[in-house]
Amino acid sequence: MSALLEITNVTKTFPGVVANESISVSVSAGEIVALLGENGAGKSTLVKSVFGMVRPDSGEIRIKGELIAPGDTGGAIARGVGMVHQHFQLVPVMTVTENIILGDEPKRGIFINIKAARAEVIALSEKYGLEVDPDALVEDLPVGTQQRIEILKALRKDVDLLILDEPTAVLTPQETDELLQVMKNLAASGVGVLFITHKLREVMAVADRVVVLRNGRVAGSTSPKETDEEGLAQLMVGRNVVLQVEKGEAKPAAPTLEIKALSVNDDRKHLAVDALDLEVRAGEIVGVAGVEGNGQRELVEAICGMRPRLSGEVLVAGAPTPDMHPHGVHAMGVSHIPEDREKHGLVSSYSIEDNLVLNQFDRAPFAQGWIRNVATLEENATRLVEEFDIRTPSIKTTAGALSGGNKQKVVVARELSQDTRVVVAAQPTRGVDVGSIEFIHNQLIAARDGGAAVLLVSAELDEILSLADRVAVMFGGKIVSILDAKEAERGLVGRLMAGLSA
Amino acid sequence: MAGKKFSRTWLTPVVAVLVAFAIGALLIYIQGADPLKAYQSLFSHAFGSWSGIAKTLGKATPLVLSGLAVTIGLRAGLFNIGVQGQLVTGAFAAAWAGYFIHGLPIYIHLPLALIFGITFGAGVGLIAGALKAYRGIHEVITTIMLNSIILALVDYLAGHVFQEPGQILARTPHILPSATIPKIFSLPSGFFFAILLAYGVWWVFQRTTSGFRLETVGRNKSAAWYAGISVKRAVLIAMAVGGGIAGLGGGIESLGVIGRFEPTFNTGLGFDGITIALLGRANPLGVIPGAILIGGMRGAAASMQFDAGVAPEIVDLILALVLFCVTAPFLAKWLKSTEVGAKITSGWGN
Structure with missing residues (x-):
């Protein structure tokens, strides 16, 4: 069987950097190939070459046996290659339906047949088990759902080969598992999948073959059957990495951050945080686990004064913090690592x-x-x-x-x-490479050991489980359970996150 | 490294000017005149003699200020097209204070008249700023509309309410000697003041917390708000200060050059400020060479017509070409740096 996509000896240098050096990768029909590597390993450059957005210096790219000319931006798309981008290509003010049909709208006369479009979107979302509200405005949706729309948009165009660029970076564990299942279903129906990621667990779960990139070179080709996460990690970073965070026993003191009966609306004016109570003591890390969209983002924003509080209060060392005044909250000793670092952090x-x-x-x-x-x-x-x-x-x-x-x-x-009494870290390692993740984790632990109360909100359950001294599970805008790190076992937390009782 | 960065920053404006002059030469040639002779005449009249330089710097004075007004807006993420209206308002207010208020010594009357110009210019800027800050109306729209309103209004005021008695022309009475800006060595002293102000604005952006606030708002409003900077206040300040500086430019024109307010003067000064600010890459010191160049060309256009038989409108044409050449790359960059632009141009990251 000939390969759908054949990349042979592709080399691309930018001034001062070799982004790709003689890389070969192939994907056949019905196969899931994972392209694994840290940020900057050359994954995105390689994919850009396939779509003609980067001109390789040498090497060739064939799709279904046909040579794609360097810089041919339409060639891959015309031959049935679909792409789900890491960064969303959605129109925020349009509805889900409008976004999905954009560029190829079902028509009645000269008008868009929005009814047919809506039906198509519903059918599509049912077919692949990717649930979306066809009438919701994209700007109101959490990132995880926006990603789902991106995937549906790509799937709509009868693709033979689907390239997913870090698709799980923004997904919850449940959404990730759903997506992995979707990928398996697609492969079973004969579609080839090229899955770009730096997450080992996902590679182990779905890939048929793994190509590991490091510093622009192929560091190794293997399959989940032949190796394990440790082995992949070693290939990826070229050294042994400690996947488990090492930290000493927490020595919690008095509560520093107290959240009392806090209620907050989301962007659509629906109640997202519902009379929530939570305490974080000095010298401990409390991890908030939850499926994205259960009010975590609103909670963080309300604590940090970025979103109006409907009722309730947030106390730092006993003193109430101001509402809708991020700088004022900050001045009381609350450090915040915001979820959207490009928008708020930098x-x-x-x-x-x-x-x-x-x-x-x-x-x-x-x-x-x-x-x-x-x-x-x-x-x-x-x-x-x-x-x-x-x-x-x-x-x-x-x-x-x-x-x-x-x-x-x-x-x-x-x-x-800064002199900090409270640290609120929201998705602190999202889209961050392995080396930096380790560093950031150690910094959070150092802050804890320095006597700060650390509130960690993350969609990465593994991150919560390895860092938190106490795990607060959030569901439907409430903290449904608070577990000690010792009793917070993955399966139990997962069930609580899904709203089931322990 | 600094040298390399410098040359890259200033390459666009220099090339823009050269290209504009080259196209201008072609047009002069088509007219049947000698482009070399025309340019020689233009530049020798503008920069070749003491009196020429004095005239050039006099013309450059309001241009430095209107360029600064646009620059401050650009730094704060605003496109202040209303500098013309702000400048004219300042020119009118300063002239009124200059002829209407009697019996003050020059050291009180002159600054007072200039403060009138600054205050009224700032007021006009503030209207657009407030509409932006509190109602979210885009400043390009409001400043264009304010320009039209103000030009009609001052025309009416100078032609009716405050018209010089016995005069048919729309113009105010002549200002008093106690409000006239003295010349230093036959140079208009307003120019040195304008240079000092440009340096001051540069310093504010470079070294002060206020400058940092405005600039942060210009670059990322969400991050600015998050960092405790009031976006509304920054918009109000940028528009008011820009308007005030434009108003000062108008005041210096009325009190130092024209001697009264006359609506037929001051035309185009604010619009040249846009070209100058963009030529200067939104750098407060960068407005100085642009203002001198354009001031010189404006001042010497009539002499060029006399020497080379070239219509003085060729200067307008060249300046339009300069604006065209300098904005194309600037707009592309600006589009990318704004939030909307980032949404349009994003997609292939990392």
Whole structure:
């Protein structure tokens, strides 16, 4: 059987970097091939070559035996290759239906037949078991659901080969499992799947074959049958990685962060956090586990003063924090690693130096009255770049030029370098490479050991289970159960997350 | 490294000017005149003599200020097209204070008249700023509309309410000597003040917390709000300060050059400010060379007509070409840097 996609000896260099060096990958019909590698290993460059958005220096790409000319942006699509992007390509103000049919709308005369379109979307979502509300506006939906729409959009176009670029980066464990099942179903129906990821568990769960990239080269080709997660991780980073976080016993003291009967609406004005109570004590990490969309995001935003509270209060060391005033909350010693670092955490066109003082630029020692203190800013940046292992050519480099992991380290460095009583970390390692994840985890533990109350919200159950001293399971806007780390076993937490009783 | 960055930053404006002059030369040639002679005349009149330079710098003064007004907006993420209206308002208010208020010594009367110009210019800017901050109306729309309203309004005021007695032209009485800006060595002293102000604005953006606030809002509103910076206040400040500086430019024109308010003067100064700000890459110091170049060309256009037989409108044409050449890459970049633009151009990341 000939391969659907055959990439042979593709090499691509950018000034100063070899992004791909003589890489060969093939995908046959009915096969799931995982392309595994850390951020910056060359996965995206390779896929861009397939779609003609990058011109390889040498090597060839064939689809169903036909050679795709370098830089041919339509060739792959015309031959039945579909792509689900890491970054959404959705129109936020349009409905789910409109987004899915966009570009190929069912028509009646010169008008769009929205009824037929809606029916098609419902049929499509049932066929693949990807549930969506066809009439919801995309901007109101959580990221996980938006990702689902992206996948449906690609699936609608009768593809023979589906390329998924880090599709699970934003999904909950349940959604991830659903997606993995969808991938298996697709493969069973004869579609080839190229699955780009850096998550070992998912590779082990679905891939028929795994191609591991490291620094632009193929570090190894294997299959889940021949190896395990440790083996894959070693191939990926070229060294032994500690998947389990090492931390000492927590020594919790008095409650520092107290959330009392807090209620919050979501963007659609539906109750998302329902009279929630939660305490985080100094010196412990409380992990909030939950399926995305159960109010975690709203909870974090309300704590940090970014979303109006309907009722209830948030106390830090006994003092009430202001509503809808992120800076005021911050000034009370609440450090926040925001979920959307590009939107809230960073100004990408600013230097690392300026980003490191973004929420304290007007305070001593970074400013004396009206004047910014340039020497202190540089000192601060130089120290934090060193201390937090931010990989950058210079402190004057713009934050936007950094990789995802290093961007996040800038945010973490800024938030955790300040005098902090409470740390609220929302999805702190989303889209971050393995090396940086380890570092960020250790920083959160260090903050805990330094006496901070740490609230960790993550869609990665493994992250919660390995970091948290107590696990608070959130469902339907409430904390349904609080477990000690010792009793928080994966299966139990999963059931609680699904709203079942233990 | 600094040198490389410098050359990349300033390559676009320099090329834009050169291309505009090259196309301009072609058009002059088609007219049947000698482009070399025309440009030689233009530049020798603008920069070749002490009196030429004095005239050039005089013309450049309001242009530095209107360029600064646009620049401050751009830094804060606003496109202030209303500099013309703000400048004209300032010109009118300063002229009114200059002729209507009697019996003050120059050291009080002159600053007072300029403060009138600044205040009224700022007020006009503030209207657009408030509409943006509190009602979310785009500043491009409101400033264009305000331009039309103000031009009609000052025309009426200068032609009826505050018209010079016995005059048919729409113009106010002449300002008093106590409100006239003195010249230093035959140079208009307003120019040095404008340079100082440009440096001051540059310093504010470079070194102060206020500058950092405006700039952060310009680059990422969500991050600014999150970091405790009031986006509304930044919009109000940028529009008011920009309007005030434009108003000062108008005031200096009335009190130092024209001697009264006359609606037929001051035309185009605010719009040249847009070209100058973009030529200067939204850098407050970058407006100075652009303002001098454009001021020189404006000042020497009539002499060029006399020497080379080229219509002075060729200068307008060249400036339009400069704007065209300099905005194309700038707009592309701006589009990418704004939130909407990022949504359009995103997709292939990491």
